[in-house]
Amino acid sequence: MHIPIFFFSRHITSLNNRYKGFGLVEVLITFTIMSVALIGMTRMILISQRTTTDNGLRTQALILAQDMVGRILANSANSRACTLSDYHVLGANGASLEADKTKCYGLNWGKCTPIEVAQQDIRDWKNLVAGTTDATGTFTITQGLPGGVGVVCCTDNLNGGSATDYSCPNSVGPPSIAQYAVKVHWTGPDGVKKRVVLAAIP
Amino acid sequence: MKMLRQYMQQKGFSLVAVMISAGIGVFLLLSMSQLIAVSRQSYNSNVEVARLYDNARYAINYLTNQISLAGQNFYSSSGTGGVWPNAGSPIPGSFPYATGNYGTFGMYIPGYQSIGCRGSTASWASPFSNSPPFTTTFGDFTSSGSQFAGRPDFAAYSSSYFPSVYGATPGIRFFYIATNSFGYIVYVPQVVGALGMQRSIFIANSSYNRTDCTNGYGYQPSGTQASACCRTGSTSINCSSLLGGTQTYNCGGSEGNFSGDTGNGLHAAWIYERVIPHIQPPSASFTGTASGSGTTNGLQNSDTLTIAFSNKSGASMNNCTNGTIPSATGTDLGQLAYSTFAVGLWNNTAASDATCSPLSDTCLPNLQCKPQLANISATGTTSGNTLPIVEGVEYMKILIGEDDFGERDLYGSKATSPSRWTDPGNFSIDWTNVVAIRIALVIRSTKPILSKATQPTLFLMRGSNGNALTYTPSAADKYLREVFVFTIPLTSFTHRDYAKPTDDGAAPSGKIINEPNVYPYPAVKRYSGTYNGRSTPYNYTNGVDYERHCVGTNTYTPYGGKNTGIGINANGYVIKMGGIRTQSIDGNANNGYSQQLLQSGDRCCARVGSPPDNNYPYTGTGAGTDFQCRLFRNLIGSNACETDRTFTTNGSCKYFWTVP
Numbered sequence: 001m002h003i004p005i006f007f008f009s010r011h012i013t014s015l016n017n018r019y020k021g022f023g024l025v026e027v028l029i030t031f032t033i034m035s036v037a038l039i040g041m042t043r044m045i046l047i048s049q050r051t052t053t054d055n056g057l058r059t060q061a062l063i064l065a066q067d068m069v070g071r072i073l074a075n076s077a078n079s080r081a082c083t084l085s086d087y088h089v090l091g092a093n094g095a096s097l098e099a100d101k102t103k104c105y106g107l108n109w110g111k112c113t114p115i116e117v118a119q120q121d122i123r124d125w126k127n128l129v130a131g132t133t134d135a136t137g138t139f140t141i142t143q144g145l146p147g148g149v150g151v152v153c154c155t156d157n158l159n160g161g162s163a164t165d166y167s168c169p170n171s172v173g174p175p176s177i178a179q180y181a182v183k184v185h186w187t188g189p190d191g192v193k194k195r196v197v198l199a200a201i202p
Numbered sequence: 203m204k205m206l207r208q209y210m211q212q213k214g215f216s217l218v219a220v221m222i223s224a225g226i227g228v229f230l231l232l233s234m235s236q237l238i239a240v241s242r243q244s245y246n247s248n249v250e251v252a253r254l255y256d257n258a259r260y261a262i263n264y265l266t267n268q269i270s271l272a273g274q275n276f277y278s279s280s281g282t283g284g285v286w287p288n289a290g291s292p293i294p295g296s297f298p299y300a301t302g303n304y305g306t307f308g309m310y311i312p313g314y315q316s317i318g319c320r321g322s323t324a325s326w327a328s329p330f331s332n333s334p335p336f337t338t339t340f341g342d343f344t345s346s347g348s349q350f351a352g353r354p355d356f357a358a359y360s361s362s363y364f365p366s367v368y369g370a371t372p373g374i375r376f377f378y379i380a381t382n383s384f385g386y387i388v389y390v391p392q393v394v395g396a397l398g399m400q401r402s403i404f405i406a407n408s409s410y411n412r413t414d415c416t417n418g419y420g421y422q423p424s425g426t427q428a429s430a431c432c433r434t435g436s437t438s439i440n441c442s443s444l445l446g447g448t449q450t451y452n453c454g455g456s457e458g459n460f461s462g463d464t465g466n467g468l469h470a471a472w473i474y475e476r477v478i479p480h481i482q483p484p485s486a487s488f489t490g491t492a493s494g495s496g497t498t499n500g501l502q503n504s505d506t507l508t509i510a511f512s513n514k515s516g517a518s519m520n521n522c523t524n525g526t527i528p529s530a531t532g533t534d535l536g537q538l539a540y541s542t543f544a545v546g547l548w549n550n551t552a553a554s555d556a557t558c559s560p561l562s563d564t565c566l567p568n569l570q571c572k573p574q575l576a577n578i579s580a581t582g583t584t585s586g587n588t589l590p591i592v593e594g595v596e597y598m599k600i601l602i603g604e605d606d607f608g609e610r611d612l613y614g615s616k617a618t619s620p621s622r623w624t625d626p627g628n629f630s631i632d633w634t635n636v637v638a639i640r641i642a643l644v645i646r647s648t649k650p651i652l653s654k655a656t657q658p659t660l661f662l663m664r665g666s667n668g669n670a671l672t673y674t675p676s677a678a679d680k681y682l683r684e685v686f687v688f689t690i691p692l693t694s695f696t697h698r699d700y701a702k703p704t705d706d707g708a709a710p711s712g713k714i715i716n717e718p719n720v721y722p723y724p725a726v727k728r729y730s731g732t733y734n735g736r737s738t739p740y741n742y743t744n745g746v747d748y749e750r751h752c753v754g755t756n757t758y759t760p761y762g763g764k765n766t767g768i769g770i771n772a773n774g775y776v777i778k779m780g781g782i783r784t785q786s787i788d789g790n791a792n793n794g795y796s797q798q799l800l801q802s803g804d805r806c807c808a809r810v811g812s813p814p815d816n817n818y819p820y821t822g823t824g825a826g827t828d829f830q831c832r833l834f835r836n837l838i839g840s841n842a843c844e845t846d847r848t849f850t851t852n853g854s855c856k857y858f859w860t861v862p
Binding site: 005027030034038041042045048051052053056059063064066067070071072073075076077093102103104105106111112113114117126128129143158187 | 227231237240241244245247248254257258259262301364427549601603617618620621622624637638640660661663664665666667668672684685686687688690691692
C-alpha cells in the first residue's frame with residue numbers, strides 16, 4: 001500500500017509542535033480533579049467513621065437510658081406515684097441532691113429511703129450521662145457522652161421536647177398512669193444534637 | 203531521505219518531563235494506596251467498634267434475661283410450690299438461709315452464702331429443718347480448758363480433709379462443726395479436680411449465748427487466687443493481706459478470749475461449701491486492677507454471680523446451656539437450675555476455657571457461663587460445660603441492691619426500693635431481700651485498633667462505700683475499652699409476698715389520703731392504713747400468706763431490740779416501725795405480743811406514736827412511740843378505734859386497713 005509521504009510529514013510535524021510536555025494548565029486541572037476525588041474519598045471515610053462513632057454513642061445512650069429504666073423499676077416505692085416521685089426531674093439541671101451516700105451505698109445498713117434512692121439515682125445517672133466530675137469531688141467520671149444530658153420526667157408524652165429542648169410537656173400533674181420518659185441527649189460527631197427516649201412504667 | 207530526516211527530528215519526552223510525570227504518578231499512586239490503607243484501617247476500626255457495641259448489647263440482654271429468672275418458682279420446704287423459701291419451718295435464732303430447703307439459694311455469690319451459727323450448747327442438732335440434699339454433719343468437738351483443746355485442728359480440718367471426703371464433685375454441701383469451746387477453723391483454699399473446681403466456703407461463728415451472726419467470718423477462695431473478707435461485728439475489713447497459702451480463722455473473733463473456755467469463742471459453725479466447676483483462673487498477663495471499696499473477688503478479679511430458679515409452670519425455661527429445665531410434676535419437684543456468670547479466658551482454637559496465654563486473637567477474655575442442675579426431690583447434680591457467652595468482656599463488677607423491708611407505694615401496692623447498694627461479698631446481705639442487681643462491664647475490642655497505646659483508668663460506678671469503682675487495664679495497649687453499666691430489677695423478688703390492700707368501704711376516723719384514680723388500681727379509693735407487711739419472715743409457718751399477718755412479735759429483735767413492722771406514716775410514706783403489736787380479738791392484752799393470724803375482713807387499726815415520725819425507717823425508741831395495731835375481727839363496719847389497753851394514750855386510731 002502506498003502512503004503519500006506528505007501525509008506523514010505533516011502529521012509528525014504537527015505532533016512535534018503540539019506535544020512538548022504537559023502545560024501548566026493541564027497539570028493544574030489534573031491536580032484539581034485528583035484532589036477533588038481524593039477529598040471526596042477522604043470525606044467518605046470520615047463520614048463512615050462518624051457514622052460508626054454516632055452508632056456507638058447511640059448505643060451508649062440507649063444503655064444509659066436502659067439503666068435509668070432499671071433504676072426506676074427497682075425503686076417502685078418511689079416511682080410508682082408521680083406525685084411522690086423524685087425521678088420527675090425536668091430540664092437539664094434537675095435535682096442533683098445527694099443523699100448521704102454512705103446511706104445508699106455501704107457495707108453497713110444506711111438505708112436510704114425510696115426518696116433518697118431516687119435522688120441518688122438521678123444524681124449518679126446524670127453524672128454518668130454527662131461524664132461530669134461528681135460535685136463532692138470524690139471522683140471524676142472519665143466517660144460520658146459528648147454534650148450528654150440526662151432527663152427523666154413523669155409523662156406519657158414520650159415525644160415531647162426535642163433533641164435540643166429538654167423540657168417535658170404534659171408532665172404537669174400525674175398522668176393517667178405513672179409513666180416515665182427517660183431521655184438521653186448528646187451531641188453527635190457532626191455537631192448535631194440527638195437523643196433517645198425510653199419509657200418506664202413501674 | 204526526507205522521511206528519514208523527519209524521523210530523526212522526532213523528540214521523545216525530555217528527561218525532565220519523564221521525571222515530573224513519573225513523580226506525579228508516584229505521588230498519585232502513593233495517595234491512592236494511602237487512601238486505601240486508611241480506608242481499610244477505618245473499616246477495621248469501624249467493624250471493631252460496631253462489634254464491641256454489639257457485644258455490649260448482647261451481654262446486657264443475656265444477663266438481664268437470665269438474672270431476671272433468679273428466684274423464679276422456688277418451693278417451700280413443704281413442697282407446695284410458689285412460696286418463697288423464707289416460709290420454712292420456724293427456726294430458733296435468725297437463720298435466714300437455713301429455713302427453706304432449696305429456695306434458699308435464690309441468688310448468691312459463691313462463698314458468701316450465710317448459713318447460720320448457733321451459740322448455745324443446748325443443742326448441736328442441725329438447724330436445718332429439712333436437710334438439704336447435701337447435708338453432712340461433722341462431729342462435735344467437745345473439750346474445755348486450754349485454748350487449743352477441742353478446736354478443730356489444722357490437720358483434721360484443713361482443706362486436704364474436705365476433698366478427701368467429697369472429692370471434686372460439683373455440688374453444694376453443708377458442714378457442721380461444733381465445739382463447746384473456742385476454736386479455729388483452718389482452711390486452705392484449693393483448686394481441686396483436673397479442670398479445677400472453685401471451692402467456696404463460708405464460716406460463721408457465734409459468740410457464746412448469742413444467736414446472731416454478727417461475728418461471722420466470710421471467706422471466699424477463688425481459684426488459686428485467694429481473697430477474703432472478714433467481718434467482725436459491724437465492721438467489714440478486707441483481710442486479704444492476712445492470706446498466705448493457709449488461712450487460719452480465729453473464730454473467736456475480736457471477742458475471743460483464749461485464756462479459758464469461757465471466752466466468746468466459736469461454738470458452732472455451719473459451713474457452706476459450694477464447689478462449682480471452675481472457670482479459667484486469671485492470667486497474670488491479663489488481669490487488670492480494680493480499685494474501690496469492698497472486695498473484688500472472683501476470676502479475673504471480677505465478681506461472679508450465680509442465679510438459680512426452678513420451673514414449675516411447665517413453661518420452657520432455660521439456664522445458660524443445660525437446655526430446657528424440667529418442670530415439676532406431681533411429687534417430683536423438678537430441678538433447680540443454676541447459671542454462674544464469670545469472666546474468664548477462652549481458647550478459641552481448643553474451644554475450651556483451657557489455659558491460653560498470652561492473649562491473642564484466639565485467646566480472648568469472655569463472659570462465661572457455667573450451667574448446673576440440681577435435683578430437688580433427689581440428690582444429684584448435672585453440670586454442663588462452661589461456655590463463652592460474650593467475647594471481649596474483660597471485667598465485671600456487681601452491686602447488690604437490697605431492700606430493707608418491703609414497701610408499698612402510695613397506692614398500697616407492693617413496691618420495692620433498694621435501700622442500699624452493697625458489695626456482693628458483704629456478709630450481711632439478706633439475699634431474699636435483694637431487689638436489684640447493678641452490673642458494670644468493661645468490654646474491649648477484639649483487636650487493637652487504637653493508634654496509640656493507652657492504659658486508661660475507667661470509671662465504673664459508685665462502689666459500696668459511695669466512692670468510685672474503677673478499672674485500669676494491666677498494661678498500655680491499643681485495645682478500645684468501654685464501660686457499660688446497667689441495673690436489673692428482680693421481678694421474682696420484688697413481687698414475692700405482697701398484695702394490695704382493698705378499700706373496706708367504711709368511713710375511717712383516721713386520716714384520708716386523697717388518692718387519684720391511678721394505675722394500677724384505678725377503682726380503689728383507699729384510706730391510709732397500716733398494712734401488715736411482714737415483721738420477720740422467721741415467725742411464719744409454711745405456706746402462710748404474709749399478707750395475713752398484721753404483726754410481728756417481740757421475739758425477733760434485729761433493730762435495737764424493738765419489734766418491727768411496716769406502716770404508712772402521716773405523709774403517706776411507707777415506714778418501718780419500731781413495733782406493731784397484736785391484740786387478739788378477745789382484747790386480751792396479755793397475748794398482745796404474740797403473732798396473730800389475721801383473717802380476711804379483719805381490720806387493722808393503728809395510730810402514730812407521739813411524736814409522729816416521718817422518718818424512714820422509724821427511729822424512735824421505746825414501745826410508747828411505736829405504731830400499734832389492733833384487730834377488730836367481728837367488728838367489721840365499726841370505724842371506732844376501741845378504747846383499748848394498748849391505746850391508752852391518744853386513743854384514736856389514725857389508720858385503718860382491712861385484711862383483703
